[in-house]
Amino acid sequence: MPESLPKVVFLDKATIPSHIQFRTLNFPHQWLEFDYTSAEQIDARLQGASIVISNKVVLSAETLAxxxxxxxxxxxxxxxxxxxxSYCRENSISVCNIQGYATRSVPEHAIGMIFALKRNLFAYHQDIANGVWQKNKQFCFFTHPITDVAGSTIAVFGSGNLGQGVASLSQALGMQVIFAERKGINEAREGYVTFKEALQRADIVTLHCPLTEQTTNLIAREELAMMKPSAIVINTGRGGLVNEADLIDALKAGTIAGAGFDVFTQEPADESNPLLANMSLPNLLLTPHVAWGSDSALQSLVDILLDNIDNFMAGTPSNTVV
Incomplete structure (x- = not known):
């Protein structure tokens, strides 16, 4: 292909499973893709690039310059x-993202975690693996409380598409939904309850906020202490929304009943992370940032991604951030 064609470089294509289909872009181009790109490899791979696709590879001002x-x-x-x-804005580099692709996948994952924790499925699985049933000699045994999802109060923190999606499913399952006002605001907007009241009333806390300076450690020791000892926390938002060490302390002390986390302060996480270091806890359910990743959501993501690029080249940009 002639070198004059625009070069499209996908720096971390392995973030998309191989069975998800990529159609061809609508304009003549060169396509380069790499499963992973390290900080040491990025400059060589961006040589001559017109369009860069990145999921998590950092594109700093120093690199872009x-x-x-x-x-x-x-x-x-x-x-x-x-x-x-900021660099992109100052240097006329357009940035687009993917919006609205996981509005089914993330809420379903959150609901799945709620059922697993409220009914203590993981804890009972561990008990069977550890031989508790065989020792009990009864047709069933009850070593952990089993509570109904219907009739629970679920407090949704973050009322965007994902929070609204969880609220809709929760209502269909017979839960009472309350939306939490932002932390530090004493007078709740219509349709919301104060942050403190949401924590105190909730049987289930589910987090769908962006991670900002204001939302970092949104839930920590003080907030966990406000919650019911029977409550559970679900985090499919961002890892830094919850102080992970404080959460583990709360689980061990019985301050709360359980937690389901799909996101971590550092990803991939290792055993220096308090959640991974304590993953044997029967009331802690962990998944590796996959709530967004149902096959239908992934295909939608790829379709929107390619549409964004085609639209930009056609002069009708979509999903622009800058």
């Missing part, structure tokens, strides 16, 4: 914290 050919950064996710947006 070395590659003036870049016209568009197409983020293959919703979050754009891996891109220096």
């Amino acid at each position: 070395k590659h003036p050919s870049i016209r568009l950064i197409a983020v293959s996710a919703t979050g754009t914290n891996n891109v220096d947006l």
